[in-house]
Amino acid sequence: MAGLVLGEAARQADGLQLIAAENFTSPAVLAVLGSPLANKYAEGYPGARHHGGCELVDVAERTAVERACALFGAEHANVQPHSGSSAVLAAYAALLRPGDRVLAMSLRHGGHLTHGSPANFSGRWFDFVGYGVRPDTGLVDYEQVRALAREHRPKAIVCGSISYPRHLDHAAFRMIADEVGAYLIADAAHPIGLVAGGVAPNPVPYADVVCATTHKVLRGPRGGMLLCGGRLAQRVDRAVFPFTQGGAQMQTIAAKAVAFGEAATPEFAAYARQVVANARALAAALAAEGLVVTTGGTDTHMMTVDASALALDAFTARGRLAAAGIVLDTCALPQGGGCGLRLGTASVTTQGMGTGEMARIAALAAAAIRGVERPARLRAAVAELARAFPPYPAHT
C-alpha cells in the first residue's frame, strides 16, 4: 500500500488532472484526515451524542457548522453527509415521501445519478420528470421547466448538474417552484466552491435545501453537506442521522472545518477567480483548435466539448489523452445526443497554473486527440509542464 500511495501521488503530479470534480486538497486537510480523530465514534450531534468522550470532536463539528453558515450565509448547516450523494438522499428524505414526483435535469442533459437514474435509489423511490437544455443554445430552457412544473405538479424541483458550464438562475427556479407549491432543492456539488470564492451566484437565499460536496472546487475533504433555513433544520438533521447515516466521520468533519476556514480567505477568492479565468482561456483555446465547446464557453470551472471533429469518438479521444497523461472524463452531450469530453480547471489552478498554461494544455490535448504525435513524446511534454507546478511542496 505504501508503494501504491507513492505511485498515485506521482501519477497525480506527473500528469494534467482535468477531471472537473477533482482538486488537490491542502496539506492541513490531509493531516486532519489522517489523524486519530478517525478513531472516534460520534453518533448524533454536538451536545447530544450517543457516545462518551465527544467533548473535543463536538468543538470540531460546531466549528465546521459555524464556518459553513458564515461562508454561505445559511441559517443552518449539516456537515455530516459522507458524500454528495448522501447529502441528496438526506435532502429527499427531509422533504419527500416515497413515490413523490420530482422535477430535475434529465441525466442525458447533465443531471446526476441522484436526479432520477433508474440505477439509483432516486429513480427507484421517486417519480422523476426530466427537464433539459435548449438544442440550439445548450442553455436551460426556463419556459420548459415552468411548463413541465405546471403539467406534472412536482413536490420538489432540483436545480444542479454534473456538466452544465453556465450559472443557473436560482431566482427563476424559485419563482417556478412557488407557482406550483414545490420545494426547491439546489444540488450545488460543483459550483459551491465558486460560491465560497464569490464568483458564482449563491443558491442559499433561494433554495429550501442546498446539497453540496466539499471535495470539488471547494478543495476540502471528500464529503457532503446540507445548508437550509432554520425552519427545516431539525428535519434535515434527522434525515441525515438517524435516518440515512450512522456515526459521523469526525476526521472528515474536522477537515471540512479546515477547508471552510481556508475558503474564507482572500487567497481562496483569488483562486476562485483564477479557476474561472483559466476555464475561459482553456475553452477558447480548445475552440481555436477545432473542438466545439457547449454553450460557446463557460462561466465556471468546467466545460464540455465535442471532440468528434478531431477523433473518431469521445472514448477514443479520452484514451489518447490518457496515454499522454491528460486525465479527464467523457460526458453526455445534450445537443445532438452524442458523447463529449468534460474538463475542469480546479486542480491545475491549485497547482498555480495560469492562462498561459491553459493555451499550452489545449495545444497538447488537441495533438493527443488528433493522434498524430507519438504518445511518448506528448507524455514527456505533459510531464514537463505538470512538474513545473508541483501540487504539494517536495518532501526533504
Ligand SMILES: *Cc1c(COP(=O)(O)O)cnc(C)c1O
Ligand atoms: C458530484 C456530484 C454529486 C455526488 O457527489 P459524490 O460525493 O460523488 O456522491 C451529486 N450531485 C452532483 C450535481 C454532483 O456533481
